[in-house]
Amino acid sequence: MIYKQLTLSLAAALMLALPSVPAHAQDKPGTGLTVCLSLDKVNAFREGQLNLWRQAAEELGIKLVEQVAGEDAQRQSSQVDTCIAQGVSGIISIPWDNQAVLQDIERAHAASIPFVTVDQAPADMSTVDAHIGGNPTADGLAAGKRLVALVGDKPTKVVNLQGALNAVNGQERDAGFREAIKGHDNIKIVADVPTEWRPEPALAGMENALQAHPDIGAVYAATDGLLPPIFSALEKAKRLAKVGDPNHVIVLSIDGDPQGCKAMTEGWADAGYATPIAEMTRNSLQVIIDLAKDKKKIEDKDKVQLLAGVEYTKDNLAETGGKVWGCAK
Amino acid sequence: MSLAYRIDRAFVANIQRYSVLVMLVAVVIVFASISPPFFTTSNLSNILLQSTAIALAAVGMTFVIVTGEIDISIGSLMSLAMTLAWMFAVIPGAEAGQQAGVSAWVYPVGLAAGLALGLINGWMIVVLRINSFIATLATMFAFRGVAWKMVGSSDKAFDDSPVLFLGRTELFGIGLPIYLVAIVAVAAYVVLNRTPFGRYLYAIGGSPRSAIESGLPVDRLKVLAFGVCGLCAAAAGLITIGRVGTLQAGLGNGFEFTVIAAVVLGGTSLLGGRGSIIGAILGAILLVVIDNGLNLINASVYIYDVVKGVILITAVLIDVALLRRLGAGSRAA
Known part of the structure; x- marks a missing residue:
């Protein structure tokens, strides 16, 4: 008798519990969607983005298929083809090559798969369903104005x-900075160093510039990943000094990654521009939900979201730190 | 054989042997004449320091190329060796995910990892009988993938750790890596030119069939050559991370092609059997001089690779022309 009662109670409990599982999952707006994430490369910045994408995808109930192209446009195209063949609900791409991605977009659209670019814009913005990125020109301008x-x-x-x-980020961060200092004849760029975002050429370029111009007054770095070689070269030239020291070389950089945050906290850098990657990654997934699930039409004015970086300095870090992803614990 | 012919032949042979030096001197003269800071003691020391990682890896690459093989995995090998070294030497911080520092274990572990990975390359080539280009193309992808998988792609900083010692210490005003490269270069020169091991490597590259028929342990020698290459690449990695102060996911990306360019500029034949350590080091210095000089004159950022490409093709053309002349001379004689 007691076994019968227990069995009935258990069955009743199961019947109450079972419907609640799918209901909970279905509460999430992206349930049932599989999104292909096609990254151009891996580095500290991309790892920061990837972690936030995973976090946002979990919150939205989206399944992510992650691909990394290893700085190879051809490989990225093949990976996009694989995603198309898998029948994903949408593709989010950080293109390695802003021209090559146009073909990827065309093939995805031919298969009725929404295509969103993030961070690096395609050469022709009208081809993509949406682009969500930083505002490299605005970041470069802000850094130049700060200088x-x-x-x-x-x-x-x-x-x-x-x-x-x-x-595009490389080109426009450069162009914005130049625009801001244009007309200020006292500020002169004495060395342009193409780094490909890598620290080794940055170190050699900094060392060479310090040979030709030991009295360098400022360094503008297109990414925080170049901060360690900047400090290494300044130290070797006996020019490494904290903000406020008469020997200090002004350092401005973009990204807001952990190295940027650390340099700011310790007083080695003057200002940084933190790309709002939490917003960027979440918004890109939301666009896929809108297009693939809710069948919403993205208005032309909303197709391009350019999110300017947050300027942070040692003085305002208490207020801005929460928006600097590299400062997050 | 006339005296004039012999003098001409000796002259051509010397020019061929030292064509990279001739080219280096020409480039130095050009930059010295247009940029006053170029030809200063501190800048020349700066150039030598910047050349060290490439030169060291080029020394190792020469061991492989003289056998008629090639290793295009060294950039990824360097990255994986440094990642393994970092994993072993990192001192955990108080909180999870933080690091309190990196110990000096990074040196022996990094070098051992480089040697082991180089030997794996050699083993694949001789035991599995895979073409060296294909085998090291595969490990080029695999090594980097393993490195990323193990520690992710976040940057690893080396603030005030012993890792910086090799890259940033100076002795009598000269960077420690320059001494290291000088020592390694002398040792490598002696090994390649004055020991049976070195002579056998040239013999294998000159005529693999003859080497086998002569009873040389060709497979074992090739594996060792790849081991030396891996060891040198790891040493180059230690210099690089010590100088830069950080280990990034992209460490060594494209490094293999710079190193191969240095070796080829130095007169080493990709077909094997011919090559020199001094030439490889001069080739490395030449590549750095070009970057340095273009930086100093603030040249357009778009012309760097064009200039390097033109110089590389010029060096190869000169080398081929001189070899033809020597060959024609031999036949005529």
């Missing part, structure tokens, strides 16, 4: 450590 404010009328020689010149 102008910091140096005033003082003659200042600048080393410009560029990113990859085949990438």
Whole structure:
């Protein structure tokens, strides 16, 4: 008798519990969607983005298929083809090559799969369903304006450590910075160093620039990943000093990664521009939900979301730190 | 054989042997004449320091190329060896995921890992009978993938750790890596030119069939050559991370082609049987001089690779022309 009662109670409990599982899962807006994430490469910045994508995908109930192209446009195209063949619900790509991705977009659309680019814009923005990125021009402009404010009328020689010149972020961070210092004749870029986002060419370029111009006054780095070689070269040239020291070389950099946050906290760098990658990654998944699940039409004005970086300095870190992804514990 | 012919032949042979030196001197003269800071003691020391990682790896690569093989995995090998070294030497911080520092174990572990990975390359080539280009193409992908899988792609900083010692210490105003390369270069020169091991490597590259018929342990020698190459690449990695101060996921990306370019500029034949340590080191210095000089004159960022490409093709053309002349001379004689 007692066994019968127990069995009945258990069955009743199971019947109550079972419907609650799918209901809970279905509460998530992206349940049932599989999104292909096609990254151009891996580095510290991409790892930060990837972690936030995974976090957002879990919260939204989306399954992610992750691909990394290893800085190879051809490989990225093949990976996109694989995703198309898998019948994913949407593709989010950080293209390695802004021209080559146009063919990827075309093939995805031919299979009725929404295609969203993040971080690196395609050469023709009208082809993509949406683009969500930082605002590299605005970040470069802000860094340039900050330099102008910091140096005033003082003659200042600048080393410009560029990113990859085949990438929109590299080109526009450079262009924005130049635009901001244009007309300020006291500020002169004495060395442009193409780094391909890598620290080794940045180190050699900094060392060479310091040979030709030991009185360098400022360094502008297109990414925080170049900060360790900057400090290494300055140390070797006996020019490494904290903000406020008369021997200090102004350091400005973009990304807001853990190295940028550390350099700011310790007083080695003057200002950084943190790319809002949490917003960027979450918004890209939301666009796929809107397109693939809710069949919403993205208005032209919403197709391109350019999120300017958050300027952070040692002085405002208490207020801005929460928006700097590299400062997150 | 006339005296004039013999003098001409000796002259051509010397030019062929030292064509990279001639080219280096020409490039130095050009940059020295257009950029005053170029030809200063501190900049020349700077150039030597910047050349060290490439030169060291080029020394190792020469061992492989003189046998008629090639190793295009060294950039990834360097990355994996440094990753393994970091994993072994990292001192955990108080909180999970933090690091308190990196110990000096990074040196022996890094070198051992480089040697082991080089030997794996050699083993694949001689035991599995896979073409060296294909085998090391495979390990080029695999080594980097394993490195990423093991520690992810976040940057590893080396603040005030012993890792910086090799890259940043100076002795009598000269960077420690320069001494290291000098010692390794002398040792490698002696090994390649004055020991049976070195002579056998040239013999294998010159005529693999003759080497086998002569009873040389060809397979074992090739595996050792790849081991030396891996060891040198790991040493180059230790210099690089020590100088840069960080280990990034992209360490060594494209490094293999710079190193092969240095070796080829130095007069080493990709077909094997011919090559020199001094030439490889001069080739490495030449590549760095080009970057340095272009940096100093703030040249357009788009022309760096064009200039290197033109110089590489010029060096190869000169080498081929001189060899033809020597060959024609031999036949005529």
